[in-house]
Amino acid sequence: MSEPQQPPLPPYVSGDHGYPPAAPQPAYPPAHTPQPGQAQVGQPQPGQPQAGQIHPGYAHAGQPHPGYPAYGAPDPAAPGNPLGRAAFLIALITFGIGLLGTVAVPLLYTTTGFGAIEIITSASGLITLIGYGAALVLGIVALRRPAPHLLAGIAIGIAGSGVIGTVVAWMATFLYRFI
Numbered sequence: 545m546s547e548p549q550q551p552p553l554p555p556y557v558s559g560d561h562g563y564p565p566a567a568p569q570p571a572y573p574p575a576h577t578p579q580p581g582q583a584q585v586g587q588p589q590p591g592q593p594q595a596g597q598i599h600p601g602y603a604h605a606g607q608p609h610p611g612y613p614a615y616g617a618p619d620p621a622a623p624g625n626p627l628g629r630a631a632f633l634i635a636l637i638t639f640g641i642g643l644l645g646t647v648a649v650p651l652l653y654t655t656t657g658f659g660a661i662e663i664i665t666s667a668s669g670l671i672t673l674i675g676y677g678a679a680l681v682l683g684i685v686a687l688r689r690p691a692p693h694l695l696a697g698i699a700i701g702i703a704g705s706g707v708i709g710t711v712v713a714w715m716a717t718f719l720y721r722f723i
Contacts, residue, residue: 628689
């Protein structure tokens with residue numbers, strides 16, 4: 545008597561994302577014992593690579609055999625990208641300093657004169673330009689290393705837009721002096 549056939553589950557239900565579905569396992573052990581020359585169902589055949597083994601044709605690329613996922617814990621030797629993390633933190637701190645300087649200008653109008661506001665605004669702009677430049681350089685160097693690039697990419701985005709914004713603001717201020 546044969547087992548009733550069930551349709552295979554879609555990948556999103558089984559948690560098997562991107563790998564071919566596994567062969568269905570029988571509910572009961574086989575009724576007969578296999579002969580010495582017979583292959584068992586679900587057992588690897590001689591000459592076939594096991595899961596995670598390197599296929600001889602793919603050994604040069606270091607990829608496991610196609611269709612056989614390589615399971616295991618992630619490599620503990622990959623700590624991340626500390627240079628990218630530093631660039632990200634510098635970009636965020638610099639962004640905060642620039643934001644604080646922008647918010648503080650209206651408060652300074654009521655307490656100080658225009659000369660003090662110009663000095664404080666220029667100092668804030670110079671500090672943010674130096675910080676954004678440092679974050680941009682560190683982010684670019686971090687991208688060239690073989691490590692995760694997410695924080696380095698975000699740092700480059702924040703720092704690049706900050707440098708462009710600061711330079712455009714300085715150019716606009718310079719041009720308004722002549723009008």
